[in-house]
Amino acid sequence: DVVMTQTPLSLSVTPGQPASISCQSSQSLLHSNGKTYLHWYLQKPGQSPQLLIYEVSSRFSGVSDRFSGSGSGTDFTLKISRVEAEDVGVYYCMQGRHVPGTFGQGTKVEIK
């Protein structure tokens, strides 16, 4: 199975400041069709996960433009331009290129 490694595992951010989470995969997530299948989810406290970003950099419907994704091959980044209180929770990267899909360990984001 593809191993997904996230760093850091926890992050404490001052409101209004940026935040960044890295995700590395043990195999390339680039498909022969030219697309890369790396997705980001946020699980807010007490809630189910929700899709934030799909295919590296496409924001899902309704997701704030404060969230952006980038990367290629095996190295990816999720950035929050200005963290707000509602952004707290655990962020997971997940690869969809290979079966089974695999998640990173999660990065817990808290507000200072």
Added chain:
Amino acid sequence: EVQLVESGGGLVQPGGSLRLSCAASGFTLSNFWMYWVRQAPGKGLLWVSRINPDGRITDYADSVKGRFTISRDNAKNTLFLQMNSLTADDTAVYFCARDMRWQALDSWGQGTLVTVSS
């Protein structure tokens, strides 16, 4: 509105069985791959199983292969997970989720808790 509602969780003894259901509404179930993802208490997300739109193709995590069976009834808009030979390691909240494409899971249920304990 897309909605997924899981049911069937509960307390079961080691070696026992449980069948989870996921009722779908607000969309045509037969158009989508569907997934089960679980989360052990205080832990991260783990991909469990998936099934293609017509139910003919299924995949499983190694940890559940041979013990769990995913199925669906598109006419009744319901996804299932039959879990046999349960162990304490299977204790988790089980979520069903819809695949938008390439395992980008765009809708999730609220989850149902399965506790395996004597």
